[in-house]
Amino acid sequence: MRELIAVSLFREGRISSGKGSELLGISKFTFIQLLARHGIDYFTENSGELTSDVADIALLLQKGIQVIVVSNAGLVRELSN
Secondary structure: OHHHHHHHHHHOOOOOHHHHHHHHOOOHHHHHHHHHHOOOOOOOOOHHHHHHHHHHHHHHHHOOOOEEEEOOOOOEEEEOO
């Protein structure tokens, strides 16, 4: 029952995935997998938005600007040219 409540609250935008995982005592990755099992998309960007983000990063790197990327799973990667 707690799972369904957390998933519903996330779907409604009332809690974050981090909060959902905290409420259930599971990792954020496991919560994302739970969302998938319930047919709820975690990544909501469309292909146009992702393409735009990649182009922005490429432009920054071409200008010699260091870029730090943080994934939803908390992984940090430093990009530089």
